[in-house]
Amino acid sequence: MxxxxxxxxxxxxxxxxxxxxxxxxxxxxxxxxxxxxxxxxxxxxxxxxxxxxxxxxxxxxxxxxxxxxxxxxxxxxxxxxxxxxxxxxxxxxxxxxxxxxxxxxxxxxxxxxxxxxxxxxxxxxxxxxxxxxxxxxxxxxxxxxxxxxxxxxxxxxxxxxxxxxxxxxxxxxxxxxxxxxxxxxxxxxxxxxxxxxxxxxxxxxxxxxxxxxxxxxxxxxxxxxxxxxxxxxxxxxxxxxxKTLAVRMQQHDKNGMAIAKYLEKHPKVRRVLYPGLASHPQHEVAKRQQKGFGAMISFDLGDVEAARRLLNKVHLCSLAESLGGVETLISLPALMTHASVPPHVRAEIGITDGLVRISVGIEDVEDLIADLDQALATV
Ligand SMILES: Cc1ncc(COP(=O)(O)O)c(C=O)c1O
Known part of the structure; x- marks a missing residue:
């Protein structure tokens, strides 16, 4: 089957x-x-x-x-x-x-x-x-x-x-x-x-x-x-x-790619980390071993103040820990999920203070882009 x-x-x-x-x-x-x-x-x-x-x-x-x-x-x-x-x-x-x-x-x-x-x-x-x-x-x-x-x-x-x-x-x-x-x-x-x-x-x-x-x-x-x-x-x-894993993952994958491409073109975004982009260092490995690229994306806004402005301005994306749900969640790893990692280790592995993580949900992707767009405009 x-x-x-x-x-x-x-x-x-x-x-x-x-x-x-x-x-x-x-x-x-x-x-x-x-x-x-x-x-x-x-x-x-x-x-x-x-x-x-x-x-x-x-x-x-x-x-x-x-x-x-x-x-x-x-x-x-x-x-x-x-x-x-x-x-x-x-x-x-x-x-x-x-x-x-x-x-x-x-x-x-x-x-x-x-x-x-x-x-x-x-x-x-x-x-x-x-x-x-x-x-x-x-x-x-x-x-x-x-x-x-x-x-x-x-x-x-x-x-x-x-x-x-x-x-x-x-x-x-x-x-x-x-x-x-x-x-x-x-x-x-x-x-x-x-x-x-x-x-x-x-x-x-x-x-x-x-x-x-x-x-x-x-x-x-x-x-x-x-x-x-x-x-x-x-x-x-x-x-x-x-029971709905297959259809959810198909939609997560589509939305993830659309948001990654949007972020990559945005002038306020310095760097996008998403294995589905050709710019990702292990893009070829990801293509080989994964059936898709999923919906987890990290992007760098340069510093914690820029990230704070974005996170405080989003409406549809929820500022929360966790990931993988049908709803889009956005977070700041340095102060949230990875706060228990000492700052020097975070710096070594690339978790900068301006690195935002987004778990793209399965909402209409146009609505997600509109939300990110209005929030990024304030950065
Ligand atoms: C990759 C990964 N592994 C393990 C865990 C831990 O899972 P839980 O929060 O269900 O204990 C998390 C939680 O965020 C995670 O992102």
């Missing part, structure tokens, strides 16, 4: 008990046992519940994995993946990684003996040079948030496999509709489902999609032990969002 068909039907079968076309929300913490040790497949909702299982089946199909586990947020999913490691293990993380991952690794996981280096994973030479005898994992975000740097997944996966290193890819910005890292050789995919998978900005969620049984067994153990699995209602919301 095609992607859109799978997104609508896998894990979304009608309820066998009643025929309801939409599966019910199993809003229960426990399951009655028929006899001691005999149940219908579920005993306690921290361990598993039908809404979680259904969503996991759908995600496994869409990402082409062996199995999946869904978590209370993207960060909970990413934390679970790092817990596959042991004290003394070394991880190479994309240099311009999401601020929350930077905080988790630099401030929390280092206390448990894990070692992290932040490397430009778009540069194979730098990546090779960073590998140590104890390197066990490469964690690549592609495109990176918000600098839109692309890692060549197939190239890095060859290197990782030669060196017996696990390659993890954060596929949040693309969604499985636009990019399938496992087919390109990655071992594990993570998502903030809060973004495109849900698509409607009404819950948080995270996912880990696995290709190896031993990793899967460990992730299930971690989830069950730590109690970080996603609740029934939120699983149901994400599953509902996924």
């Amino acid at each position: 095609g992607f859109a068909t799978d997104a609508i039907h896998v894990g979304q079968e009608p309820d066998p008990a009643t025929g309801a076309i939409v599966a019910p929300i199993y809003q229960t913490s426990t399951y009655v046992q028929e006899a001691l040790g005999k149940n219908k497949g579920y005993d306690y909702a921290r361990t598993a519940h039908p809404n979680r299982k259904a969503l996991e089946r759908c995600l496994t199909k869409l990402e082409g994995g062996l199995t999946s586990y869904v978590f209370s947020s993207g960060m909970a999913a990413i934390d679970a993946v790092f817990r596959l490691l042991r004290p003394g293990d070394h991880v190479i993380v994309s240099q311009a990684v999401y601020g929350g991952v930077f905080r988790l690794t630099t401030q929390l996981l280092v206390q448990f003996g894990l070692q992290f280096d932040y490397v430009d994973t778009s540069d194979l030479g730098k990546l090779q040079a960073a590998i140590k005898p104890n390197t066990k994992m490469i964690y690549a975000e592609t495109p990176t948030n918000p600098t839109m740097i692309i890692t060549d997944i197939a190239q890095v996966s060859r290197l990782a496999r030669e060196r017996n290193i696990t390659l993890v890819v954060d596929n949040t910005f693309m969604s499985p509709y636009l990019q399938q890292p496992l087919a390109l050789g990655a071992h594990i995919v993570v998502h903030s489902m809060t973004k495109y998978l849900n698509g409607h900005s009404d819950c948080t969620g995270g996912a880990v999609i696995l290709s190896r049984q031993d990793d899967a067994d460990k992730i299930f153990f971690i989830q069950r032990s730590a109690g970080s699995g996603l609740a029934p209602m939120d699983c149901w919301l994400v599953a509902r969002g996924i």
Whole structure:
């Protein structure tokens, strides 16, 4: 079956008990046992519940994995993946990684003996040079948030496999509709489902999609032990969002390209970071490994005051953290999503104070351009 068909039907079968076309929300913490040790497949909702299982089946199909586990947020999913490691293990993380991952690794996981280096994973030479005898994992975000740097997944996966290193890819910005890292050789995919998978900005969620049984067994153990699995209602919301993933991503992709081209021509905009533009340094890699370019764009207005003026003047675009919803969101990474990254690191990776990030929604693109146009006129 095609992607859109799978997104609508896998894990979304009608309820066998009643025929309801939409599966019910199993809003229960426990399951009655028929006899001691005999149940219908579920005993306690921290361990598993039908809404979680259904969503996991759908995600496994869409990402082409062996199995999946869904978590209370993207960060909970990413934390679970790092817990596959042991004290003394070394991880190479994309240099311009999401601020929350930077905080988790630099401030929390280092206390448990894990070692992290932040490397430009778009540069194979730098990546090779960073590998140590104890390197066990490469964690690549592609495109990176918000600098839109692309890692060549197939190239890095060859290197990782030669060196017996696990390659993890954060596929949040693309969604499985636009990019399938496992087919390109990655071992594990993570998502903030809060973004495109849900698509409607009404819950948080995270996912880990696995290709190896031993990793899967460990992730299930971690989830069950730590109690970080996603609740029934939120699983149901994400599953509902996924039904329209294909059409949403097609429209996000069209609107994203239109806004990127508009911004690139605007005299107040110094630089546009969007992998769909020929000016993007990894445009060719993006063309090769992605089915489209998505709707995340960053652009530089020169300084924080110019950015502040724009952000305070937009009406249709909402000034907010997060991304990937049907509505357009606009933000200033240096003061918002990436505020936990120290200023010198932000400068090194290109998160300037005037860098604005826009998550282009699926509104009529003419309305979005009109809004940006009136706001940019005040800059
Ligand atoms: C690329 C990326 N990965 C992971 C996360 C973390 O996800 P969550 O906010 O659902 O914990 C985010 C959040 O913005 C993100 O942008």
